[in-house]
Every structure is written in structure tokens, then in C-alpha cells.
Amino acid sequence: MKSRIKIALSTGLLMPLFVVAPVLAVDGTDTTQTTTNTTTTEQTTDDKKTDAQKQAELIARLEKRKAELKTKLTAVEQKRLQTKCKGGQGSVKSLQAKINGTETSRNQVYTNLLDRLNNLQSKLDAKGANTAELKTEITTLQTKIAAFKTDLATYKQTVSDLAIMDCVADPTGFKATLEDARTQLKTVRDDGVAIKTYVNDTIKPTLTKIRATLDTTKTEESTKPTTTTGNN
């Protein structure tokens, strides 16, 4: 009798485990995978690059820029840079903070822009309007924004190199990096202008055309019931 009670008790205690454990196992699989993926991504970006690797990459970039520098520095120019570059690096560091702020605000503005356009396009699709042209233009805008982000990241890297490099030991590298940064600054600025121009000159006229189509459709819909009432 006692053994039966023991069996009944143990079965009663183990039975919920058989119900809950598989569900928790199935539910935990996705969470574990997500956590693992996130950790792996973070490791690849941050932890994998040691200081030595970062230094090696910096040297490689400097050598590449020096090779691309068209005009060689004279001895006088080198000496002048060696004496003044440290002060210039202070100004570059303040410029870095400004670039970070600009990057954040630009990302917000462009993301908001794309969200609004995509939302409107979905609504226009639901309405049955012709959105083929708008879709193509949104894709082009996305490409332009992606190019802006890439160029801005490159510009940020160059300015960072300019701020942390040993300009006294390598004035030619400093000059080459500065020239590179100036070129990239123009590129990023041109990217921003191109986005603005494209939105103003291409997308907004398309929206105006679509609006006219919707307005016509609305007028036709409003006249139809009047005609029907008149016939009755």
C-alpha cells in the first residue's frame, strides 16, 4: 500500500515536469539562438580588434594615403607641420564630436523620411493608385542615403585617424590624411545635397502627380452618387 502511495506521489510530482519542460525547451530555443547571435556580432565588431590590430590598420591606412598624396612635402613644410599639428589635432577632436551629432540627426531625418514615404506608398497601394514610379524613386533614395552613410563613416574614420595619429613623427602621413579628410568632407556634403535635391526635384513632383490622381478619383466618386440619385 505504501509503495502504491509512493508511486502515485512521484507520478503526480513528475507529471507536471513532463508538461512544462518540453514547452520551456521549445520556447527557450529561439531566445538562446538570439542571445548567441547578438553576442557573436558584438564580439566580431568590438572584442576581436585588439589595440595592436587597430594600430596596424591605422598604419596601413596612413601608408595608403601617403602613396596617394600627389605633392610631396618639402623639408620646411614638414617642420612647420611638426610644430603646429598638435594644436590642429585639438581642433580635429572638437570636430569629431560635431560629426557624431550630425550623424545621429541625419540618420533620424533620413529614417523618418523613408518611413513616411513607404507608409504612403502602402496606403496608395491599398487605394489602388499607380505607385510604380514612386517605388522606383524610393529605392533610388534608399541607395543615396546608404551612400551618404557609407561616405560619412569613411569620413569619420579619417578624421579619427587625424586626431589620434603621431603627427610629429609622421608629418607626411598627417598631411595626406588631412587632404583625404577634406576630399571626403566634400563627398559627404555632396551626398547630403544630392539627397535633398532628389527629394525636392523628383519625389515631391511625383507625389503631386499622385495627389492629382487621387483628387480626380475623389471627384468622380462624389459625382457618381449624385447621378444615381437623379435617375431614381
Add this chain to the structure above:
Amino acid sequence: MEDNQTPSEQPKATPVMDVQPPRPQAPVSEPTSAPIVPDSSAPSEVSSEQVVEAPAEEAPATENDNVTDSADAPAPATAEPAAATPLVATPAAHQAHKAPVMAIVTALIVAIALAVVAVYAYMAQQNKDDKSTTTTTQQTTSKATVQDVDGTTKAIDQSLNQVNDSTDFDTNSLSDSSLSL
């Protein structure tokens, strides 16, 4: 049974048969036909008592040796099953051993079935949630109106007015003069 009893045995039986003994004696002393009527009822009472007393005699059989042969008869009858018990005990013990195994197997089957049902119910619920989310997303996409287009155009203008490429990416910021070079 009453016919075999002698008058000398009657006092001993009085505590058990308090009414019946005088009736058989009545026909012997007075052979009138009048007592015959109760006599016909007497056997019926006796027979009813025998039926009632029969099980009672089996229990005290070992205590009273003075009881009649009929009382001795059940004793060997009870001994026979006692002797047969060891013969049946082996399969019974085997069954007793099988019982917990069967219970465990049954419990395992039930547990596996419950686990499968629980996982299936969980997966079904998740699929239902995904479908409902998709449905909700589809329902929120309403048809575009002129006001939507106007609103989007206005919002785009406001967004683009927030950015100023000339100040955000000032080319003078990297000039020799600004860097004091």
C-alpha cells in the same frame, strides 16, 4: 434432526431450541389430531432455524465439540482452501510484481502523451499569435487620401529643413586656418 434427539438430550438443547422441544413430545403423549396442526408449522420453523443457524455453526465449530456431525463437516472444508493457497500464491506474487511495472509504463505513456499535447498546444498558440499580428498589421494599412499625400509632403519638407549641409559639413572646418596650421 429433531427425531434423533432423545429426552435426555433435551435439557442441553433448551438454550438453543427453547420453543421446539415440547412440540415433538406432544404427539407422543396425546395422539389427538389437534396438535397436528401446529406440528405442520413446527417443521417449517425448524427448517428455517437450520438455514439460519448453519453459517453460525461454522464459526464456532472449533470451540464446541458437542455439536452434531453436520457441524463437524465444515471444518475440513475450510482446511482445503488453506492448503490450496500456496499453490495459487506463485502467480499472484508474479502479478503483484507486474503491477508496479504496468503502472510505471502507463505513467510514462501518459507523460509522453501530455508532453506531446503540451508542445503541440504551445506551437499552435504561437502560430495563432503570429497570424493575429499579421492580420492586425494588414488592417492598419488604410487607403490613401489626398490629406495623406499632403501630410507626407509637409512632413518631408519639415524633415529636410532640419538639415543644413552647409553648416553640418562646412568645408572650412578642415582648412589650414581653422586648424591653425
